[in-house]
Amino acid sequence: MAEEEDSWQHGVRLVLHLDSILEGDPYIDEIGFVHPSQLESLHSIGNFALEHKKPFFMKTRRKAEGQGEADDTGQYAEDCSQRNEGHEVEAEPPGINPDQSYLNNVQGKFIDFSYDKSAFWCAHHKLAIAVSALAPIYEVARKEFLANRKAHAQCLTGTRNSVMSPSSLSFQLLEGGLCNRSANSRANGNGNVQFQGQNGAVHALLQKNLMLYSRVLVIVNCDFASAWNARKRVLSRMEATEEFLLAELRLARMVLAYGPKSEESWAYRRWIIDRMISAGLPWNTVGSVLEGDSMLVEAIAGRSRMNYRAWRHRYWLVSRMSLQQVASELQNTKRLAQLHVADNCCFHYRRCLLLGILQAGLMPNEKNVNSPTLVASRAQAGLSAALIVNPQLLTTLWKDELSWNRDLIKQFFGFEALWLHRRFLIWGFGHNSKIFKSASLPVVLNNNGSTTPLSEGGGIFSKSSSHC
């Protein structure tokens, strides 16, 4: 019996240490789960400089014994979204996380209190957790989370008649030592929460606990949807400040650093961004968040190849972007696509951008292009204006894409993604003759020597050979 108590207390202590570390450095951008021996070696490294340009922690995929590393880890079990990727990690030499370059100027507070060094290591905005600590942390966080959620829900229904102004539910999480926090909020071993103080204070306390334990939970198990949902529920009820929402984005980003395919984390980012928009946050803020997210996807895409979830997030962002941002996206991804010619995701993203621009350029009652992106967006007006100035804009765009594609195919012959992109571009010409009607269109060389503009007749199954 005494042993069980110890193991529970051990878990509680770890959870509270983790929470304190997260509070101590709000700008942690990477988390890794490491073998205890790796943790030891991290602690033994004295002062080090962040020189390398790679992410600090690289997850290795779980593999059967004796098997070598898969040639492209990004493709391994990529689409089995429910697959647990395991927690075995190799700690690489410390480096600057390229996703977080904007943080280089941020001075995080130093972690100057003592924490369990056999379970954690934290420095330079990087956090390592020993794999052996995960199970006890999870067990405590889970129990506490469920208990607090239940109590919080009961508290809400029980105090329906009392007036609670938003300010009384402010999220000034207690600074100070562990003992303060644990005295107010500790549950006993059965997960029952002790009520203290008056209703308003109780509510605030339960809410604080909910945020504490849900944060720990999502870090240890990023697909624990109920934990993310609890945070959304709390955020829905409070005034959405820019600072608070940005902090939530940082949490999701932290999780994505080790779990780039975590569907829940990407969905959380979308919810937060929409919350920002509905809360009427200044467009500058939202715009830079969108840009930041796009860069986040790009950085993640660099090391997690053909990540469906990441790219899906990127084209979701497009629907909320301005025309200028869309145009620069088109420009920026060209370089990325050239680096990863086998990455169909990147080319698909370009297709989305092109289709979006195309659809925006169509007459309002035309609906023959599949793209939800720009039509109802801020980009529409901008594009219409641009088209008035240069009616050939879209044709030029399309032709440039085609000839760039041709060059890539010549250079990297045999890559399916390139040919698929070519099929799309030709399809685009064929299906949007109204936009592309022009004497300067690329032509198809027919068997009898005559030519047909690409916009007329013949789909991708046309018997005649084509060249552009």
Add this chain to the structure above:
Amino acid sequence: MGELYLDKHVAYIKSLDKKKDFDAVVMEHLRMSGAYWGLTALDIMGRLGDMNVDEIVSWILMCQDDCGGFGGNHEHDPHILYTLSAVQILALFDRVDAVDADKIASYISGLQNEDGSFSGDEWGEIDTRFSYCAICCLSLLKRLDKINLEKACNFVASCKNFDGGFGCAPGGESHAGQTFCCVGALAIGGALHHVDKDLLGWWLAERQVKSGGLNGRPEKLPDVCYSWWVLASLVIMERVHWIDRKKLEQFILDCQDPECGGISDRPDDAVDVFHTFFGVAGLSLLGFPGLAAIDPAYALPVNVVDRVFYGHKKQLAAS
């Protein structure tokens, strides 16, 4: 090498519940789907009778939220994914009557949006997988009339890309898993005319790689789960002869773990229940001997689907 280690797979699936290590524990939020994969695989292998029906059914009922939806496990938030899995498991055991079908129908219809799409839960994420869940689940409950089916199918159709494939949302990259969900949804919803069978059939056939396995998107490695998603889509579209079935069969068999049982995503990798189910289901679609037939749209044994729609009359008529 052409052997199916059926008994090993049965033993593997049965052993899963007893696993208490951390990796197993962190999957608790999707236990409902895990149960569906394991139990359906057992049924296809003819061994569902080994399981304790009452225990499982009462656990399922514990996972139902007041709103009518089911969570992935006890005390987990409801979601349309787990609601479908729950109903599918109940159908396996012929215990669909254990739930209030109207309540579930009202939960699902509440998730339909103006444009016909479905959110996964109250938080609003849209995905064609959820459209499949809604249509499949309501069809099994015989309450398809509770949603706007035409709008639902039109939304799915709007997720079709230039290559004939379907993505997770309009404009989403074509993905074999999402394609299965869309083709399955349209098939059940009676709207298969939206599918360009030749164009999509071509794209799906292109998923087969040299080893005989199928991938989910261009340039990706083959994975056993696509043996289901690609294969089932082709079967629904009557184009399954466009791939080399013998080679695919061999690929799936190569993914078995002959020692411990279970099937992995590709040869020599670690096994899991997800790939075990899809491997077995894929073999069933390929007509592998010793396995019960599986319905490509409902992803349930054919006799279960027949029982849902025709009751026991069909069995009686056959005897």
